[in-house]
Amino acid sequence: MNLLEVKDLRKTFTLHLRGGLQLAVLRNISFSVAAGECVALVGPSGAGKSTLLRTIYGNYRVESGSVTVMHDGELVDLTRVPPQQLLVIRRRSIAYVSQFLRVIPRVSTRAIVASVLKDQGVRSADADARAESVLLTLNLPLRLHGLPPATFSGGEQQRVNLARALVTDHPVLLLDEPTASLDAENAAVVLSLIQEAKRAGRAILSIFHDPDMTVRVADRQIPIASLTENDR
Numbered sequence: 001m002n003l004l005e006v007k008d009l010r011k012t013f014t015l016h017l018r019g020g021l022q023l024a025v026l027r028n029i030s031f032s033v034a035a036g037e038c039v040a041l042v043g044p045s046g047a048g049k050s051t052l053l054r055t056i057y058g059n060y061r062v063e064s065g066s067v068t069v070m071h072d073g074e075l076v077d078l079t080r081v082p083p084q085q086l087l088v089i090r091r092r093s094i095a096y097v098s099q100f101l102r103v104i105p106r107v108s109t110r111a112i113v114a115s116v117l118k119d120q121g122v123r124s125a126d127a128d129a130r131a132e133s134v135l136l137t138l139n140l141p142l143r144l145h146g147l148p149p150a151t152f153s154g155g156e157q158q159r160v161n162l163a164r165a166l167v168t169d170h171p172v173l174l175l176d177e178p179t180a181s182l183d184a185e186n187a188a189v190v191l192s193l194i195q196e197a198k199r200a201g202r203a204i205l206s207i208f209h210d211p212d213m214t215v216r217v218a219d220r221q222i223p224i225a226s227l228t229e230n231d232r
């Protein structure tokens, strides 16, 4: 069963500060990701892999095409839903881990991770316990859970970011270079959590900075090519 379907997606950026210059990035992108599958986006730097993830998550408006995700047992086209519904769908059905953690200052790491569950209606004490457990699995020691992550190392911040997505059971998971700032040991933990998410029937779409990671965890690869003059 497909949990994510992308059809004929097109995306062009308009650079308003450059006199409205048009930058074509994605053309004719079509693929699907089934429950229990991890699909990797591969292609040269600048081809548009991160743009594709952000467009699927609804951060960017599409020029044309559709992005359908499984939400509450139904396939919903995210390109056509009003912003309020998009927020509801993000809360329950599609999670996105960017390379960068954006957090509210002075909020503790535990509270940041638990808030995702509390937004879904999980009781406060249960949410805190589950947040703590996933943070420990990701090798973030208890002494850091009460601290805001602003001063954490890049790899620690990346693991907090991952914890926010892995603590939930959203059917669709988008990961942008989830192991980029991690040492080999922590990268291996993340790979095993991705395998676990696959076994749980989630659909994962990811970009890996390391081709070896792609081979180890991805069931399929989707090539994203840089556009030529003719494609634009």
Ligand SMILES: Nc1ncnc2c1ncn2[C@@H]1O[C@H](COP(=O)(O)OP(=O)(O)OP(=O)(O)O)[C@@H](O)[C@H]1O
Residues within 6 Å of the ligand: 013, 015, 023, 025, 043, 044, 045, 046, 047, 048, 049, 050, 051, 052
């Ligand atoms: N918000 C934006 N506004 C304008 N142009 C953008 C924006 N985001 C990305 N781009 C451009 O879109 C193109 C694709 O960028 P993107 O980051 O998606 O590539 P990528 O394949 O993920 O690259 P990398 O592997 O280096 O991370 C680049 O030319 C980039 O400059």
